[in-house]
Amino acid sequence: MTSRKLIAGNWKMNGGLAANEALVQALLQGIATPSCDVAVCVPAPYLAQVQALLSGSPIALGAQDVSAHPQGAFTGEQSAAMLGExxxxxxxVGHSERRQYHGETDETVAAKAAAALAKGITPIVCVGETLAEREAGRTEEVVKRQLAAVIHVNGHCISEIVVAYEPVWAIGTGVTASPEQAQAVHAVLRAQLHHAASEHAAGIQILYGGSMNATNAATLLAQADIDGGLIGGASLKAPDFLQIIAAAR
Structure with missing residues (x-):
């Protein structure tokens, strides 16, 4: 387990100028000095606004996607260099919604992780199985395949990534993997990272990303290989997000 946990909010396609300001101000008023790393991943149009709001605070800014390409004729995309500015x-990278709705492949996800790393941005690499894959007993096979693609392309700097296990059947459904189910998959991912970067594997943060909320966060975060959370709906409610941050000790 890493010495420091990470709680990252994924706002998904939610927000507005007034709502964002109210949410961030509430977070800043309640966060004090967190005992974990904290980030909010916001929609691209709001990066400038939220960057200004977070200036000088302990909350880091995150994006929800990045292009695999450095520049060029890729309408609608944002490069890592642009995000860095x-x-x-x-x-x-590789959130299940991007894989499902935008056809992102394991190879695409690996290339996006590489593009982020090249500009000093930490990719939060998402892996996870569908309900059908879990019921077929393929969970380990699927998540290892997804992570292997990223390791293959980024092996030399794999210690600089963050991994997020997000069982697709538990995203936004209110269904959560049990702490034991989540820990079992996190242990598989940790072993895979250990094989790829033995001396650094223990320091790679592996987040749980399937409906973690204020009620279940402490139990999930107590598991040996769960180093934080990638938080969806609960990150849009300041009291809930702050309670999850407080649980990450």
Whole structure:
């Protein structure tokens, strides 16, 4: 287990100028000095606004996606260099919604992680199985395949990534993997990282990303290989997000 946990909020496609300001101000008023790393991953149009709001605070700025390409004719995409100009510290790559709705492959995700790393942005690499895959007993096979693609392309600097295990069947459904189910998969991922970067594997943060909330966070975070959370809906409610941060000791 790493010495320091990470709680990262994923706002998904939610927010507005007034709502963002109210949420961030509430977080800043309640956060004091957190005992874990904290980030919020916001929609691209709001990066400049939230960068200004977070200035000088202990909360890092994150993006929800990054292009695999450095520049060029890729309408609608944002490069890692562009994100870097807004002080972005983290970028989510390979979220199940991107894999499902935008056809992102393991190879695409690996390339996006490489693009982020090349500009000093920490990719939060998401892996996870569907309900059908879990019921077929393929959980370990699926998550190892997804992570292996990223390790293959980024092996030389794999210690600089963050991994997020997000069982697709537990995202936004209110269904959460039991602490034991989550820990079992995190242990598999830790072993895979240990094989790729033995001396650094213990320091790689592996987050749980399936409906972690204020009620279940402490139990999940107590597991040996769960180093934090990638928080969806609960990150849009300041009291809930602050309670999760407080649980990450």
């Amino acid at each position: 807004f002080g972005v510290r983290y970028a989510i």
